[in-house]
Amino acid sequence: MxxxxxxxxxxxxxxxxxxxxxxxxxxxxxxxxxxxxxxxxxxxxxxxxxxxxxxxxxxxxxxxxxxxxxxxxxxxxxxxxxxxxxxxxxxxxxxxxxxxxxxxxxxxxxxxxxxxxxxxxxxxxxxxxxxxxxxxxxxxxxxxxxxxxxxxxxxxxxxxxxxxxxxxxxxxxxVDGVFTTDPRIEPLARKMTCVSHDEMLELASLGAGVMHSRSIEFGKKFNVPIHVRNSGVFTDEPGTVIGPLAESDDRPVSGVALTKNESRLTVLGVPDRPGASSTLLGRLAEANIAVDMIVQNRGREGRADISFTVLNSDLDAARTAAETAATELNAAGVAADSSVSKVSVVGLGMVTQPGVANRLFKALAAAGINIQAITTSPIKVSCLVEQSRGLEALRAAHREFDLSRPPASATTFEQTLAAAKQANHTDADAVIRRLQAMEDLTIEQCGLDESQALVTLRETPDTPGIAARIFDAVAAAGVVVDLIVQSVGQNGRTTVALTVPREDHEKTVAALKALANEIGGQIVSDPAVDILSIAGVGMRSHTGVGRRMFRALADAGVNVELIGTSETDISVVVAADQGAAGLTALNRAFADVVR
Missing domain, CATH: 3.40.1160.10 (Acetylglutamate kinase-like)
Structure with missing residues (x-):
């Protein structure tokens, strides 16, 4: 029964x-x-x-x-x-x-x-x-x-x-279910037949108000299919099923979200040494502040800038914590901006279909919208934009990925239930052990990628379309980009860093040098870097995750060069000779929560 x-x-x-x-x-x-x-x-x-x-x-x-x-x-x-x-x-x-x-x-x-x-x-x-x-x-x-x-x-x-x-x-x-974006602000938003737990975790953390992140964390951790339906429709009209499967295999993006109530803080001139990120995130965690979009640019002359976003309601407390950390680190100071919005595209299809970031950048460039900062994860690309252009940015992204049109073939309710049931075929004792600490942080894996190179374009103009031109040049060279980080601009200039396969390092450098000669900027590259990552459930709702990660790396003497974050993943770029030591440190630090 x-x-x-x-x-x-x-x-x-x-x-x-x-x-x-x-x-x-x-x-x-x-x-x-x-x-x-x-x-x-x-x-x-x-x-x-x-x-x-x-x-x-x-x-x-x-x-x-x-x-x-x-x-x-x-x-x-x-x-x-x-x-x-x-x-x-x-x-x-x-x-x-x-x-x-x-x-x-x-x-x-x-x-x-x-x-x-x-x-x-x-x-x-x-x-x-x-x-x-x-x-x-x-x-x-x-x-x-x-x-x-x-x-x-x-x-x-x-x-x-x-x-x-x-x-x-x-x-x-x-509401009728989960939509490709908020139908109250985009009339062309479409109700999805289903959405994966991972995608919904990202969308919920970005402001999709249908479900709260903690409930989706339970759904993902215990493979519970969640059917969102309208209580006012007295029929068997289906809503949207949140489960292990995405709506379609042929679409890279499932949804677009706009986070309007966020502020950006930047700690300027942080000494580029092990432990700096840990000190900052530690102060924020002590204040119980959930940090979302963390962007650290590549150090220059021994200094780096670290930017992050918080809810507007947390701005004053976050500024106080950041200023305390800046004093401890002997940083240059703290800058804040409460007039920003974040537009994000989310989709499991990004893992197998390259070019999503470039399409987003082009869409924003065509609308004349300047990107203030960029961060990426395996299934999300987020761009920080001027608050007054946020709604326009969301609509441009929704239009670019044709999300108002249903996919040619969509996952059915029955397929989602079957996948959830199959995933639940787990040892009964293991399930009981997990239930005994239901909301504990769960780390699925600590990872090390030793296949990447790092290329950075510094001091390039901070104007609309720059990101699109950079990634057009890289795409024209036949290079697939992994991690992308654009730091917050200073004095009309910005820095964009990207990781690419090591075998494509020289092609990427050549492509960006040609572009830099045209638009301005300086190329700095490293033919071999490592990417360390942790992935799991509860990464954001447990505010001390970042602190634990960066403290472990600092204690192992591993310096972090770049940071990228999402609801389910934190990735950092480190020197190639420090990756193995960093992985050992992370496995030790998260041994109690790895499942």
Whole structure:
């Protein structure tokens, strides 16, 4: 008998009529032969109302008491949902997070799940009940109620699906599914039939508001297919399935995202020596600041600039942390800019189809949009642009990759479920061990690539179209580029660095020298470098990952020349004679979380 977890968000249970509609959906699934677990959020704006009420009572409410207060919103919803199911002739039981056995750490307001007991839920399911679970909450080892923070009910739903071995986790919301970009700002956005966990992790971290990153991390770690559907459509109209497969094998890009609420900080003139990046990221991690786009240019005269982006809400705290680090490092200073946006293209197809970055750069150049910084990963290219041009940049990228048109052949719902089921054929003891620390950082591998060369074009004009011209020249030479980093421009000049296969080093240098003679700039190259990387789940939500990585490399005397980051990967370029030592250091540093 199949098991389904159905999650209903606040807008889907905002009033009595919607609660009864959700109850009918659950009963219908049960009548069709499935065992059903429901996860519900607080009704409508109930949580906001409770936060406002707390603010009226006192200026700075204690975090523990806020969790006690906010958890009541979901308890109201589960009780009403059980009443609705009973009234419709069904059998149901409502359970709080603590009654289910959701154990968390003691970080009030942003607790992480440590384990979930399945016994009580399984017993009620065996008795024919629909189990209605309160989302967003759990209890710590002292029995205190905790809440999971933003996206907590999604996280609860996918976590329960993982523990119960559910066939699918259905997320009911007020949108039809996952779109190629935000349909509110791009009318030509198209609903995708499916999207991979890796792609959705990137899109979620870039601002796609349909799902929160933590819930997707659970889905990826435990191979849970997640079906995002519209709760207002009372038919079997499919939404979008988030699972192990991409929508299509013949498209390099699946989605485009625009991150509007970010700020850029640059630590200027950082001494180019082992440990500099570790010091900076360590200060940011101590302030619990999640850093997104990290760009370090190649050192010159013993100094390098390190830029990164943070949420606007974290700008002041990040600036303070960066200034502290700059003082410790004897850097030249810190510059900040809150008027930037980041446009990113994401797709598993980038791994096998080259030229994606060049197409993006050309599209932005044709629109006259200047790129302030670039960073890449195996499945993402991100460009920092002026905030006033962000929406235009997103539309240009969406148009360039023809994302409004459905692919010729799309992965089906059935294929995604089959792939997830096959991936779950794992040793039962191994699964149990993973479930005992559900939200722990998981590193899938520490890698070393010894096949690359590094070519840098310095002091080239920081104007629209420069990146496109650089990569046109490289492509014309028949060279496939791996890692791309463009640093933030200073005084109208910028630096672009790229790694290429070692056998293509001379061709790349020749191509860029010819271009530099035309547009200006200086070529610096290294015919052999190594790329070290770590890949896994929880890379961004665990703020200390970068600090741990760079501290390990610093302790081993390995100097980092370039940095590229994504939601699932951090890559650094180091000297060719330091790669092996760096890999040993990373394997030792992450031995406790490698799976």
């Amino acid at each position: 199949p098991l389904i977890v159905q999650k209903f968000g606040g807008t889907s249970v905002a009033d009595a009529e919607k609660i009864r509609a959700a109850a009918r959906r659950a009963l219908r699934a049960q009548q069709q032969g499935a065992r059903v677990v429901m996860v519900v959020s607080a009704m409508g704006k109930n949580t906001d109302a409770l936060v406002d009420l707390a603010g009226q009572v006192c200026d700075r409410p204690a975090a523990r008491e806020m969790d006690m207060l906010l958890s009541t919103g979901e308890q109201v919803s589960v009780a009403l949902m059980a009443m609705a199911i009973h009234d419709l002739g069904g059998k149901a039981v409502s359970l709080t997070g603590g009654q289910i056995g959701i154990r968390t750490d003691s970080s009030h307001g942003k607790a992480r799940i440590q384990s979930i007991g399945a016994e009580r839920m399984t017993r009620h399911l065996d008795e024919g009940c629909i189990v209605i679970a309160a989302g967003f909450q759990g209890t710590d080892d002292q029995g205190n109620i905790t809440t999971l923070g933003r996206g907590g009910s999604d996280t609860t739903a996918v976590a329960l699906a993982a523990v119960l071995g559910a066939d699918v986790c259905e997320i009911y919301t007020d």
